[in-house]
Amino acid sequence: MVAFHERNLVEDHPFWRRHALDVVFCRNVAIYLTRDAVRDLLLRFAHALRPEGHLFLGPVESLRSDHEAFELH
Numbered sequence: 001m002v003a004f005h006e007r008n009l010v011e012d013h014p015f016w017r018r019h020a021l022d023v024v025f026c027r028n029v030a031i032y033l034t035r036d037a038v039r040d041l042l043l044r045f046a047h048a049l050r051p052e053g054h055l056f057l058g059p060v061e062s063l064r065s066d067h068e069a070f071e072l073h
Contacts (some may be wrong), residue, residue, distance in 0.1 A: 009041050016048045024049060027058035046070065 007015055009029065026047050030038045045055050046069035055070060 009044070010037055017046050018047055019050045020051075021048045021053055022050055023056070025056045026061075027056065028061070030057065039066045042069065065071045 005015060007013060010024070010033070026041075026045070030041065033041065049055060
């Protein structure tokens with residue numbers, strides 16, 4: 001089962017429930033955000049993803065620094 005949602009990524013929303021998501025595709029978005037906004041966004045993703053969940057970023061994006069909540073594959 002798949003659900004697609006459009007969200008404002010820099011605002012809190014009930015959608016970002018703890019461990020509610022299996023996968024997040026966030027391609028070519030973080031490159032337009034400030035370093036602080038990216039940090040907050042990654043924390044939001046880490047909170048919402050299940051422990052075995054996956055975050056997919058665009059090819060030009062990175063975690064900008066080692067983020068302990070994610071493991072690079």
